[in-house]
Amino acid sequence: MNTSPANTLPANFEIGIAELDTQHKRLHALLERLRDAVGKHYGYATNAILDELAIETRIHFAVEESLMRMLSFPAVETHVAEHLDLSRQLEKFRKRAQDFEVADELAAFIQQWLNDHVDRFDREFVDHFLRAGVNPTAASGQS
Ligand SMILES: [Fe+2]
Ligand SMILES: [Fe+2]
Structure with a gap:
């Protein structure tokens, strides 16, 4: 049985860069x-879904990491280490997904991790990206 709290999108989830917000919403x-x-x-x-999540996460992290490197964001390595941490948690999850009680806890954990990461880490690069000329409203049009 799913005993974890409801997983609504937090009010502060958007960081103000449309393409990345779209990717975050897709992950959510x-x-x-x-x-x-x-x-x-x-x-x-x-x-x-876990397969899809692993692919989408890899793409999203690669996009952010490329942008951070190309735009010389100073805290890139700390941020990349955080991405690596979530990637490892996801891999752990994939190995234990058949135990549904464990899987439910892990899904809740990863969702919380994503919310915290977006709010604490992704938000950090927004001003830097905007100063470097990133168009906050440009988006690929996919949803
Ligand atoms: Fe992100
Ligand atoms: Fe990130």
Whole structure:
């Protein structure tokens, strides 16, 4: 049974750079689907969503890390280490996803991690990116 608190999108989730906000919302939506699948003990769906989440996370982190490096953001290595930490947690999750009680806790943990990371770490580079000329409203149009 899913005993974790409801996973609504936090009010402060947007950082003000449209392309990255779109990616964050996509990750958040995937985590919602993951928690739903775990709560219903849908093993096949859980695995499929975890695969998708791993790919989307890798793409998102690569985009942020490329931008930070190209725009000479000073705290890039600390930020990259945080990304690596979440990637490791996700891999751990994938190995234990068949134990639904563990999986539910891990899904809640990862969702909390994402919310905290966006708020504490991603927010840090916004001013730097804007000063460097990043267009805050440019987006790929995918959702
Ligand atoms: Fe991010
Ligand atoms: Fe990040």
